Amino acid sequence: MFHVGHLNLLRQARAHCDHLVAGVLVDEVAAHKGHAPVIPLHERLEIVRSVEFVDEAVADNTLEKMEAWHDVGFHRLFKGEDWKGTARGARWERDFAAVGVEVVYLPYTTHVSSTKLRQMLQVLVDTSGRREAVSPL
Numbered sequence: 001m002f003h004v005g006h007l008n009l010l011r012q013a014r015a016h017c018d019h020l021v022a023g024v025l026v027d028e029v030a031a032h033k034g035h036a037p038v039i040p041l042h043e044r045l046e047i048v049r050s051v052e053f054v055d056e057a058v059a060d061n062t063l064e065k066m067e068a069w070h071d072v073g074f075h076r077l078f079k080g081e082d083w084k085g086t087a088r089g090a091r092w093e094r095d096f097a098a099v100g101v102e103v104v105y106l107p108y109t110t111h112v113s114s115t116k117l118r119q120m121l122q123v124l125v126d127t128s129g130r131r132e133a134v135s136p137l
Contacts, residue, residue, distance in 0.1 A: 001038070002047055005080075005109035012106040013078040014053035021072055022048050023060030032063070066095055077101060080108040 014020045024044050030037045037044065041059060048057040060068055065077055077096060083089040084105040093103050 002044070007051065008109045009078065009080060009106055010048075010051055010053045013104075016078070016104055017076060019055045020053060021056045021058060021074060022051075022054045023068055023072070024048050024057055025060050025063075029061060029063060065092055069096070069099070069101060075101060077103045078106055079103065081105040082108045 010020065010022060024041065025037075027037050027041055039047075045057050045059065048054055058072060061071075062068060068074075069077075077092060079089070079092070083092075089103070089105075096103055
């Protein structure tokens, strides 16, 4: 779910580059993260393309960032600072250093997350007993 935290990351990333390419996970890959998208890929791409900080939005077919790098050829990988110090973050740093790509960690918007939004929506669905009472974002 696109939220202000994503917008903040895109804004901050744009300040560190001349051309910002944003990857949008395809439905199958997003579903493997445990949550099937509610909004179809073509609409998610359109939303991200409409953000003024984004120069290009591409369908991202993998969670493996090195594969994405082979497809797109970026010079910097922007991630939220919540990834810094994690095993995956350390792997990105090591792997990307070998090909001259910088991993840049950006401040994370702590008061909002897709997980929190999903949980809030689920509570609304559970307490209302009616799915139609919850409007999609």
